[in-house]
Amino acid sequence: MAFLNMFNKEKERPTAATADDRLSLVLSYQRSDIDERKLKKFQSRLVELCDEFGYDVVGQVEIRPQSRDWDNMTVLNASIPVRLRGK
């Protein structure tokens, strides 16, 4: 059984597909100095908001802060996979 479970194990998803993207992400987090707990709270508020507007969140909500070099601004990119309720 343990042998079968070995194949069944859920793998940790990488945060980005390439080393370069991962580095961008890592540096963005570091530079924006965003509190992880705050980000989690923000994530659950987004789920609530989707619910309020009639959308079901059907996958992992991802929020990625990115630093924008030209104006030294942090941009929060949210990816929320949703389905319209009742469809």
Added chain:
Amino acid sequence: MKHDSVAITVTSGKGGVGKSTTVASVGLALAKLGRKVCVMDTDIGLRKLDLMLGLENRIVYDLVDVVEGTSKLRQSLVRHKEFEHLALLPAAQTRYKEEITPEQVKQIVDELRHEFEFILIDSPAGIEGGFRNAIAPADRAVLVVNPEIPSVRDSDRVIGLLESANLDKIDLVVNRVQPGMVRDGDMLSVERVQNHLAINLLGIVPEDRRIVRSSNTGEPVVLDDKSMAGCAFNNIARRLNGERVPFLELEEPSLIHRIKRIFHIA
């Protein structure tokens, strides 16, 4: 020609990226160019520069002795026998970083400026007290980075700390580059590292097995004509000396190119 003295702190944040190798190699290369150089080890408790330069048996006094007044600065300097322009100010091996202050290091470096044109300061890993000691007297900094995410992230943090300490002149050395791995997408390219960190590129040093041998023998790779890393460190020294030197072509030639070369058609 009389040159002003410049104090350069070689730092990284992450350990094991090649700071001491860079200080020993570039220091010796600058001395070979005829410049008066003092390499200063501020990694108290974990000194390395003495080994890198093969001077470990000649240490009598160290940096902490100078601070405490046990010895005079010139008594603590270990002069290289073969390269008379090069001297080492060693760190203490059995003391702690907290025993000296940034102000004391600054005073010592100010004294060194009277004799030496280049003072290369080897910073300890980390961003604690030892790091602050190492950056306090610096006019500029050289950041040594390996093309891997942990190293780049630490370096990005160090850049922030250097800038907040009003050290704006920061140069980048990308060390241990493996062109084959970069080509296969398994290693970050020098260009990407530089883009992310957004500082001036001073040197690109390839991975080289001769480095291991050199740190074991105490003969820096800049003395080895066959070493690509040695050549890269010599180039860094020439750039610090004000020369315009192109970066090394690290890409290994393809099989076809090598065959063409054998038949003298490439």
